[in-house]
Amino acid sequence: MGRAPCCDKNDLKKGPWTPEEDLLLTNYIQTYGPGNWRTLPKNAGLQRCGKSCRLRWTNYLRPDIKRGKFSFEEEEAIIQLHSVLGNKWSAIAAKLPGRTDNEIKNYWNTNIRKRLLRMGIDPVTHAPRLDLLDMSSILRSAIGTVNPSFLNLQGLLGAQALMNPEFFKLAATATLLSLKNHENASNLVSQVQQQFNNNAGNGQVQNQVAAPNQFQTPTLSNNNVNNGLSSISPENSSIPSYLGENNYQLNAQQINQVDLLLDPELEHYLNSINQNIGHESVTPLSTPTSLNSSSTYVNSCAEEERDTYCSDVFKLEIPESLDISDFL
DNA sequence: AAGTCACGCAACCGCTCGCGC
DNA sequence: GGCGCGAGCGGTTGCGTGACT
Known part of the structure; x- marks a missing residue:
């Protein structure tokens, strides 16, 4: 038996969130709390999947999110944590207040990973790349x-x-x-x-x-x-x-x-x-x-x-x- | 000025896990 | 123990934007 979709996808909006949708979601959560993500969009008057609402809230709208560039301390922490935890972005994010797993993941893939490669470090193992030392x-x-x-x-x-x-x-x-x-x-x-x-x-x-x-x-x-x-x-x-x-x-x-x-x-x-x-x-x-x-x-x-x-x-x-x- | 390319980020997708029945 | 479901996670995609030609 196939798995049922997390929500009825018919007539549900996808893609970038509008400011109006953000406002609806924020107001609802601030009033009632997130509660059940499955039923939240309907109650909040949103034509979105609950999953989409949860992601939007946790990755963008949450009030405790720190935005802006990563500091050296944060970057250093990410590298060290990644060397221990691997791609456990949520676990890494838990150690960095105000940062989301998605943000850390993106930052890793677009900045740190490339830099490590340029430095001859394997971003997966955090060891020097032996093939580079060939x-x-x-x-x-x-x-x-x-x-x-x-x-x-x-x-x-x-x-x-x-x-x-x-x-x-x-x-x-x-x-x-x-x-x-x-x-x-x-x-x-x-x-x-x-x-x-x-x-x-x-x-x-x-x-x-x-x-x-x-x-x-x-x-x-x-x-x-x-x-x-x-x-x-x-x-x-x-x-x-x-x-x-x-x-x-x-x-x-x-x-x-x-x-x-x-x-x-x-x-x-x-x-x-x-x-x-x-x-x-x-x-x-x-x-x-x-x-x-x-x-x-x-x-x-x-x-x-x-x-x-x-x-x-x-x-x-x-x-x-x-x-x-x-x-x- | 227009076209192309590269990059960063937000969002989506598919999977796994944990819980309740 | 099996099943359904919600939640969470990690990988991937697609779009917007700025740099470059």
Whole structure:
């Protein structure tokens, strides 16, 4: 037996509510209370389904509804609550006085979710998206596909923001190797990825995936990301001799590429780069805040600032130069 | 100025749950 | 225990609006 409709849908109005309908509904509820939603529309003189009346009241007309933009505190609470409760919008709304489940759901889908995706956070699991950290994708973005001379070092530098240092070092190694090995950059990707996987097996990258409130990755300032190679070449460090310009024609077979990963000269160079582009420009991180904590952020901040703020829960950014559209 | 596109929001739809008979 | 019903919830849709070309 089919389920009976919640109400007789014949001659019932649908679509946006008019001010007159709002007034009728508000007056009735303020006088008699909501009572039975099924019979309410008839008693209130509305040509609406009871369900529609309930939604209109709970999502829009209720006097205790807070309207306007979500504050940082509210946004932070939503993210934290969502990480615990999932898509239990009503449960989340219950923790945010004046906000409705529908409003929170809409805000999540139109703002927070997109922002998390842009930050490389899976909005469902609240964990960093491992597919975004895929070595091949990052390195293809960084190295480019045609000629190492066109390699996107800027992309690689940006990519550092979402890698752990070991990972970045390997990626940088691949890039530098590509400088001297014009033949097949994608092979290098495979080789370095293999090396990375080996390291991962040794537990060297286990901190790459952490609980949301533990995951913190330094952010890069635009200044550093936008600078070219010259800006990141540390004064106190030189490119290893075998990577110098005059050695571009060096036969790749002359160098054991895996051994290069252990080369002190290269390591020193990479560490210097690391210091130059990373540590000096790292955005100070605050400790994760609890729901009860008071935030120091003010509500009037611009949207861009909010993006940078990224909530204390997520300190991960995808650089502009890294095209993540394929993953979304 | 007109057309197109993207976005945000309100509302709807279908399903599940809980309660009373 | 089964059934009907009301209420609530989460996913989806459609419209209005502003930005962009």
